[in-house]
Amino acid sequence: MIVFEKPKALTDATLHYCPGCTHGIIHRLVAEAIDELGIQGRTIGVASVGCSVMAYNYFDVDMVQAAHGRAPAVATGVKRSDPNNIVFTYQGDGDLAAIGTAETVHSAARGENITVIFVNNAIYGMTGGQMAPTTLPGQITQTSPYGRDVEKVGYPVKVCEMLSQLDGATYLERVAVNNVKNVKNAKKAILKAFKNQVEGKGFSLVEVVSTCPTNWGLEPSKALGWLEENMIPYYPLGVYKDKYKEEGEAK
């Protein structure tokens, strides 16, 4: 009896991610959701710019690679081309919350019927660890070597909180994959974000608070500890918006 196997929606390619990075877990959860909903044959993914730029090698579905920050706009085109397509973007914090802020906000405001997987590890990973829009106050990075000084460069962007103010957004949840309980919860959230799209419910985004051991300068286990002590208190986990649940409760 097979008790554990690779999801069908993942290819056999070896992931290029660093040891201790949580991209691998998140890729798996996305693929499991695609498998469980039986949508692999009509799913089209949009890769972004950042560590996950080569996601097109890992998901066993049609994929397009978008310019930095533009994934939600490209996804809008793919979705509007054929509403039967199940379209997801997979984006990091620099991509989604800095250079692509407008595309993020407006695809949510339009209630674009797409699924956004947002990996927030508070740093630019691929370019070698620069300050991100989500870098914590005081956090040391290559371009904030004395720690993020909020007096000079301002505060991190809390994406779920910000988007929750938009009438167009359907479902926003922040999760983490730092322990079994949270992984299970993240799985549920990602599944729901895809299911919403299948049911035509509109814009769903799941923010996954993640690690970057390499650029945080921490070994993997310590990176998880740092995430628990610093990231999660600043970015509280939970559901920030669930339009259909709210409407259900109102009835």
Next chain:
Amino acid sequence: MSDKVLMKGNEALAEAAIMAGCRHYFGYPITPQTEVAAYMSKRMPKIDGGVFLQAESEIAAINMVIGVAATGKRVMTSSSSPGISLKSEGLSYLAGCDLPALIVNVQRGGPGLGGIQPSQSDYFHATRGAGHGDFHMLVLAPNSVQEMVSLVFKGFDLAEKYRMTAMILSDGTMGQMMEPVSLDMGEIKQYDKPWALTGTELKRKPNIVNSLYLKPEELEVKNFERYEKYKAIEETEAMYDEYMMEDAEICIVAFGVASRVSQNAIDQARAQGIKVGMIRPITLWPFPKKALLKASEKVNAFVSVELSMGQMVEDIELATRCAKPVLLCNRVGGMIPTTEDVLNKIMEATKVGGAK
């Protein structure tokens, strides 16, 4: 023909796109092309499968175009000069991903915010530097409302045939003027698109639309291949029109609105016995090099009539290998050369020719 209707250039262009099978339009308001978006917003919702979407920015619009293009469907966006600058990133990605799309630039004066009156000063952008990296776009320059229509059909066809971006390089005058036009352009050729993202349906390996090649030797091959294609296009797809060139001693080179003014000037010069004709490039890339080289064997001088600071002069000099002098007759900033301006330059050219 009895089926002609009177239409504005911008609206004829939009209707032609629909007739050519385009069902997806993404745009952002900017003068002087807003009629295209307004027309699409009225028509698309009434057509089966028609999508009009006003994007949050020019950048978003071109990326929505990329999304539809990746699925293999005909798609279009339009803008004017400052907006086209913003789309440059997307133009480069379209080229890097080998995607077909139709882009319209209803040019206005620049640089910067410039003005809102007609211009041809995006010539370099369209023919040389539409974005980062080594690439070209097919650039089509109509000089009548009817040609606006025919070039939309041609543009979509060439874009799909070669898997590249076609740009209609129009201007405020072309967009605003009204002329009778026939929209029936006959059958649309269908191209196979095995590369398109349509969902695997679990029947084939995934398609990937991508412009990233981290191995330099692979990226080099992609560029070499693309330029082989460009070479073939330069050989076969250059389009131009000739006017009174049989016995011409002076050759005007002009496109778009400048060619309309030039034609009037030629008629007046001919009435005075001056042998002047015109080569009107219809494709600016590929530039009709052979026609100009051939003309350079006969004429004494060229006159480039443009609404820019001589951007086309370089192409004329290159095509003719500087065999004959190239004079410039131009107005910029939204001004248009008058018939008299062109006539005066023709007179000047007769003297250059005399000193041959």
